[in-house]
Amino acid sequence: MRLFLLLAFFVLCVGCTDKYDKYKNPPEYITTPSASNAAYFEAYDETLKLWNVPYEELYIPTTNGIAHVIVSGPENADPVVLLHGMNASSTMWYPNIESLTKNHRVFAIDFILEAGKSYLYNDIESVEKVTDWYKEVLFALELDSFHVIGASRGGWLAVNLALDDQKKIKSLLLLSPAQTFTWIKPSTDLLKNIVTLFSSKEKQIEQSLKSMSSNVANISDAYIKQYKLGTELESENKFMTSMKPFSNDELKSLQMPVLVLIGDDDMINEKRTVEIANTLPKGKGEVIQNAGHFLSIDQAETVNAKMLDFLK
Template structure:
């Protein structure tokens, strides 16, 4: 469903594994069978620690957490999940998921690991999925961190600055990819070459139909969320603006938000130390 050929998938998985070598801590990988396909989960941290679920950004896969995973795994049992219909190690049965099915899919994974009263960190598109899960009546999420949330509080392309990244999916080229990195990061040189390679291969795959279904949540939907929510965006983020924070503050009853200086949409890389400290302080012990 995601890859155009077996060879394309093989090249991508090889790049994925090289990026995963950036995780400088012990981890394990597991496949969880669900009604919609096989979910790939990377686990790290103490087995008896509180549970923390990581939802990656679009086309990034769980390997994107390499700048943060050591800090996040210190006092948490971390479950990093590859989204089913995007490049990664999760394998879809070939069906496009509705919003309701996305919730069911994640809940099957949570049930498999017996997760109850847990935390979620979502980046970009992963933040949108985190909010989708948090507005459910039976949500078991106790804290939510949204990093550069995409299509969550406002439409991302109102200013037209994200267009190069979208065009990259339809007409991939090295020139467009370099421009995309410049738009998303304040210092692309900080991004390891192996992760750049994996991300480039991801952008060359088919564009997921779930992207077109992602629309900003309504005020009524957001007001359902009563748990503590931390929203972090970069001051150079082309996806988010002050109006997004304004909407979050007006609709989330337990909102905390900050704009990180000298950080773009890839704030977890651009300012990893600052982002890690703010997340850990918010989650607590």
């Protein structure tokens, strides 16, 4: 009888063990950061206070470095993986995370080649290696099947990941995906961004935010501070020049449901993006009114409702 009770206690303890416990200890670059990283991490944590939901931070060792993943939502709920936009980090989801975590377990991954809390120590030289890195992180998270939401450059990476292996991805939700369906169209905003390359860093950031958002005042001051500090850190986006729209054959090979949302004042996309999305086997495209490229912030309530409806 005593042996049976001991075995039962052992099984119960094993069952209660969190499979992610081994990833929860912050590594040295977080606990004893450089001066520039310390300021950025402090700003990152201030933005995380806007999430309004409980979360855990994981630090997953990979071939190329340490992947920082923020996990929120009910433990046994349907998993959703978030891929943020360029220079945005996972904190960009602060207007959306409360809605997304009501019925889903959400995994927000910081891209390893730029500002965020992921840490690169072995360079990634190609898009294929980027995909391999994401697959390594997802394997460590033990996700058998999941939805993927990608914003801007994260949308392009989401499609690239799906084309590499469709079996595990239940659906794709793309928010103003960059260079995915069409080339970035020439525009006045794009020209202004090019012109300000010869201005101060402050002016460049100010113009970038104005061209990407229909209402910069909607963006949290904490997030803007983090974003600005992030632009001062080193970035290794060598593969960006190889990003180009996927072919019609590639896009039409996607067999999972796909939802594409763009803003009506989107510098990155035009209506052609929506038209192409509507030709996919299970695709749908929509234009969100009064929104720019940062539509998940510009029209958070509308976008959140459409995301939840799609994920059902």
